[in-house]
Amino acid sequence: MSGYQPVPLPTGAGATSRTDLVAGLTGWARSRPLRDLVAAFGAELPDDRLPPDGLLGWLDDFSARHWDFRSRHGAVERDEVGETVLDPAVAELVRSAAEALGLAGPRPVPGRRYDHLLVLGGLARSCLQRTAYAARLLDTGFVEAGEVAALGSFRPLRPVELDRLQLPADRPGTRLDGGYEVDAMDLGVRAAFGCPTSVEQRRSAGEIDHHSWSVAVYRPAPVRTGAGPASRSVARPVVRVLAAPSTEPKTRRAHTSDTYHFWAGELRPAAGDRVLVLTSQLYVPFQHVDALRTLSLGYGCEVDTVGLDPDSLPGYGPAESSGPDRYLQEIRSAIRSIRNLLRVLG
Template identity: 35%
Template sequence: MSIPEDESGAQPNVGHDPLVFEPGDSATRIVEEWLERPALRLLVERFGGTWPSKGGVVHRLEALHEFSVVWDRRQGASRLHIVEAVEGAELADLVLKAAQELGLVVQPPLQRRSYDWAFVLGGLATGCLSRVQALSALITAGTRVDGVALLGSFRQLQDEELATLSDESFEALTEVVTLQAASDRWLHTADWAEQLTGNLVSDPRRASFRASAEGMHGLNVHAFASASSEPQKRAANTADTYHTAVAELSPGSGAHILLVTSRIYRYQWLDAIRVLGRPCELSIELYGTESGANSRRSFGPSWYLQELRSMITSSLAVLR
């Protein structure tokens, strides 16, 4: 059983969909359209699951979330610790084709020429560098953004990430500083005005950071690391940084946000709809760097299975 091809033998032009949310759009319809793609059911059944064909969309997502534990390659650890565990070329090829149909591979052209803000998401060091560099390329090619927010954290970089930075002549020990260093190189920022609130040593989960600088073409660039909204349970997450950016920058209702991440992390668009799009009435479009193209990291089948689980989790969260 395989993903259907057209009469020429080529894969259908699926998964190239622009990810744009406008105020008033139905999150339910967005999720339902994704669930209706044949590739997801094919993967579930190929990995021994039963497709949940009855009940409402939330009920089906709950069943898929329970099943998708089989795709959890992290077990709570860093994405750097994902181990390739898909055996056999045929199954690996099926996963990669399904990931394309499900929109985790190809980034189509942007739908607008100008945005009020570009929100660049942090992550692993490779992602931080690639996303800032990709935004610079978009601006150089004519895309206009009125301001940039680099959304990072105080997470300490691991040895593999430090080696990546060293290879490209960067110096940074944390995620947010990596974003700033990338901005200095590709957005031409300098002389950051920085403000730290709280104590990173004694109470890091309640500490926050903001820095501002002027970049290329007079661009206003801000870097944020947020305090955790649940410091007793966890460090700050992406949603916390979304909240901080909106509170600090006050984009008005109807503002256009360009969310810059990696295409494999399509779920972050759903998180942005939940945290920013609906409550703040913001337009949100995702631009994702592509594996093997303008991304420094190439992703194997296990990575895509992991992020399909993330898609299911975020789909459930945006509808609850």
């Protein structure tokens, strides 16, 4: 390995000034791992005289030419992109840089007490894994949260996703009730938290389209922790499953930022609320930056973002593959998210 030091992203804490936020974001973009990746693909990162918006514009253009493997295959999901084989030395550099930049892990949860735990949707199997990991964090007492929300959308599930769905054998009778990402999130919540029936359901009227939304609320029963006389009953937080509408319904379906917006509109988090976002480690940087733009700037929340540890979830199937090309693709996603946030900061 290269010996790179971790390159953290800012958390959007209340005391973080705009200057510090910009410095943290550009520090990630100018870091040694990213410089070395750019050099490995035949270029040199612009010097420090280029302002942050110019730097991120340059990186956006560069990564579009060299690291956007997804667009080369047309409008496809991430798991539909065929592997791009890189030179072994470059591939090893990518893996080292990705770990330093926060795309490989897993990393420890920075805190213990949060007001909100947000579980992000994704491919169907990831929905089950992430909700299971959220329940594990809470039930073991590793994390405390006032409320939990599983955020998804009405993205149709593809046959290959359904084929890969896998629940542990000790979850009998739990089944998928629908063919959308939000249904996989709902299945994951019911299986992981042991709550078969919601106490509230609301949804938009009419046929499913990019305007559609839904909200389901679950109240999981307490869980017992420990063994023998030392065992105790631990209350579990309310869990909501939300499908967000697109903020641009004429042109696209809902994406990660839309799910943040919809959740915040429903819950109205207070300034200073601590939010833990749970996703897969590969997507932590870009989804964290999107949370900073949406939840920190919009509502004053302090945000931490972590990836699940798939090795702690026996019975849920393997984690998503993370080859060097996938790391480069999601480094590009982070670059674009940072660029969007800097535009908002002005």
